[in-house]
Structures are given as structure tokens and as C-alpha cells.
Amino acid sequence: MGLKVIMNIIGGLIAAYGLESVLIPNSVSDGGITGLSIVGSKTFGLPLGVLIAVLNIPFVYLGYKQIGKSFAILSVTGIASLAVGTVVMHHVPTIIDGDTLLVTVVGGIIxxxxxxxxxxxxxxxxxxxxxxxxxxRKLPFGTSDLILFLNIFVFIVVSTVFGLQGAVLSAIAYFIASKVIHIVEEGLSGSKTFKIITSEPETMVETIRDRLGRGATLNKVQGAYSKDSFYEITCVINRLEERKMKDIIQEIDPNSFITVYDVTEVKGGNFQKRDIH
Incomplete structure (x- = not known):
């Protein structure tokens, strides 16, 4: 818990720096409650940090009731860090000025x-x-995708203060931010699950083991209409091994049926690679 609190504090300070040193000085907003807080600060002259803290209170309560105490505590820590960070860093030097492309890219990344x-x-x-x-938790969408969707409504509000151009730039910056969120959450390498229906199961499994050092599971399946029997191989690999896996499948059984899934996390079992020679 202690390390997670520290990382949330660091995350809040990094986000605050991105706002104060890149986005806000160039009339580009954030999304979400922070974006609405920026609009309120510009419109009514209220301190940004205070608005961020106050407007997030109902959502922190929602997080506490629906997700859990630890989530709420960690979120309060991060939001407080963000709010304080915007106050402390309000006069930091602007690292990019005027170049809209760099503003959206660098601001979104930070x-x-x-x-x-x-x-x-x-x-x-x-x-x-x-x-x-x-x-x-209730819909078949990732966190970063839902964040992007909900912010469409926020950017409509942003356009009333920053204009259409400012809203579009804000949306672009936040789109970049959503992709960085995805990378930070899941890592650069990630994993993929291959499901392979093939008539050459033994050769396929042995080749995957010998060339990739990966184990696999084997299940017998039957076509719903043809009633023909096949074997389905399931294998989890590192994303960097995907091209080699496809080459193996093409070599052993070009007519095999393949489905590929992105995997967010892999734990337990025998996912460790064997030595390959």
C-alpha cells in the first residue's frame, strides 16, 4: 500500500507538470473533471487546485462505495497531489510555446x-x-477507451471557453494521453494468446516448444456443422514472438484456423520460457 501511495503521488505531480508547463499556457485543456476545473478556473477566476479537489469529491465517494476503500484512498492521494501540484507549479517555465503539434504530443505524453x-x-x-x-467492470471495454468516450462531452464544454480549435487540440492531446495510459497500464511488450485449430497438433506443439520455448494446451474440438474432429492448441506468447509464431503456423499447417487475443496480464502456470537452441 505504501509504495502504491507514493506512485499515485508521483503520478499526480507528473500530470500537474504536464498541465502547467505545456497544456494550460497554450490554451489546451485536459479532459474529465480536471478539464471542467480548468474551464471553471478560466471562467470564474477560481484557483484550479481548489476546483480539482472539490469537483472530484462525489466521484471519490462513488469509488469508495462501488470499488472499495483502498481505491478511494489511493485516488484521494493522487487527486490531492494533482491539486497541490497545479498550485505549486503554476509559475513553472513553459517548456513548449506556440507549436500546436508539439504541445499536443508532449502534453499528451506527460x-x-x-x-x-x-x-x-x-x-x-x-x-x-x-x-x-x-x-x-460492467461493460466489455477497456478503461482507456471509456475515458476517451466520456471525455467527448467534456470537450464540448471546453469549446465554450477555448474555442473550437482549443477543444480539438485538447481532444488530440487527450487521445495521445489515452494511448500512453494503455501502454503504462499494460506495458510495452504485453502478451498474446493464440488459439490454433489444426490437423497437425503434435507437430505444431513440438515446433512451438522447440523454436519458441513455449508450452501449450491441447483440446479436441468438433465442427458444429461438418462434425469433423480437430485439435485446438492454446498458447500464450510475448508480443515480440508473434511474427515467429505466425511463421511456424504457416509452415506446419497453412490451412489452420487462428484467433489471436491481447492479454493484459499473465500469472501462474508455466508461462516461463524454456531455453531454445
């Missing part, structure tokens, strides 16, 4: 790094993030 770090460590820096985490 923002996504901070938000992703918080999500990966069990918290969230924004009420929209909490709502997305809750909805991801």
Missing part, C-alpha cells in the same frame, strides 16, 4: 504518463477515470 501511473497502482487522478474504472 499527462498520460501521470494518469497511467496512478491507474496502474490502484488509484485514479480524475473522477472520469473512476467512473471509467467502474464501467469497465
Amino acid at each position: 499527462l498520460g504518463l501521470g494518469m497511467g501511473l496512478s491507474l496502474r497502482n490502484g488509484g485514479a487522478l480524475d473522477g472520469i477515470d473512476m467512473l471509467a474504472v467502474l464501467l469497465s
Whole structure:
């Protein structure tokens, strides 16, 4: 818990730096409750940090009731860090000025790094993030996809203060941030599950073991209409091994039926690679 609290604090400070040193000075907003707070700060002249803290209170309560105490505590830590960070860093030098392409790319990367770090460590820096985490448990969508969808409505509000161009730039920056969140949450390499229906199961399994050092499971399956019997091989590999796996399948059984799934996390079992020679 202690390490997760520290990582949420760091995530909040990174996001605050992205806002104050890149996005806000160039009239580009964030999404979510932070984006609405920026709009409120510009419109009414209220301190950004105060608005971030106050507007997130209902969502922290929602997170506490629906997701759990630890999630709420970690989120409060991250949001407090973000709020304080925007106050402390309000006068930091602007590292990019005027170049809209660099503003959206660099700002989105810094923002996504901070938000992703918080999500990966069990918290969230924004009420929209909490709502997305809750909805991801009930809907077949990832957290980053839901965050992006919910922010469409936020950017409509942003356009009333920053104009259409500012809203579009904000949306682009947040799109980049969502991709960085995905990378931070799942890692650069990731894993993939291959399901292979083949008439050459033994040769396929042996070749995968010999060339990739990976084990596999084997199940007998039957076509619903043809009633023909086949074997289905299931194998989890590192994303970097995908091309080699496809080459093996093409070599052994070009007519095999293949489905490939992205895997967020792999634990237990015998996922460790064997030595290959």
C-alpha cells in the first residue's frame, strides 16, 4: 500500500507538470473533471487546485462505495497531489510555446504518463477515470477507451471557453494521453494468446516448444456443422514472438484456423520460457 501511495503521488505531480508547463499556457485543456476545473478556473477566476479537489469529491465517494476503500484512498492521494501540484507549479517555465503539434504530443505524453501511473497502482487522478474504472467492470471495454468516450462531452464544454480549435487540440492531446495510459497500464511488450485449430497438433506443439520455448494446451474440438474432429492448441506468447509464431503456423499447417487475443496480464502456470537452441 505504501509504495502504491507514493506512485499515485508521483503520478499526480507528473500530470500537474504536464498541465502547467505545456497544456494550460497554450490554451489546451485536459479532459474529465480536471478539464471542467480548468474551464471553471478560466471562467470564474477560481484557483484550479481548489476546483480539482472539490469537483472530484462525489466521484471519490462513488469509488469508495462501488470499488472499495483502498481505491478511494489511493485516488484521494493522487487527486490531492494533482491539486497541490497545479498550485505549486503554476509559475513553472513553459517548456513548449506556440507549436500546436508539439504541445499536443508532449502534453499528451506527460499527462498520460501521470494518469497511467496512478491507474496502474490502484488509484485514479480524475473522477472520469473512476467512473471509467467502474464501467469497465460492467461493460466489455477497456478503461482507456471509456475515458476517451466520456471525455467527448467534456470537450464540448471546453469549446465554450477555448474555442473550437482549443477543444480539438485538447481532444488530440487527450487521445495521445489515452494511448500512453494503455501502454503504462499494460506495458510495452504485453502478451498474446493464440488459439490454433489444426490437423497437425503434435507437430505444431513440438515446433512451438522447440523454436519458441513455449508450452501449450491441447483440446479436441468438433465442427458444429461438418462434425469433423480437430485439435485446438492454446498458447500464450510475448508480443515480440508473434511474427515467429505466425511463421511456424504457416509452415506446419497453412490451412489452420487462428484467433489471436491481447492479454493484459499473465500469472501462474508455466508461462516461463524454456531455453531454445
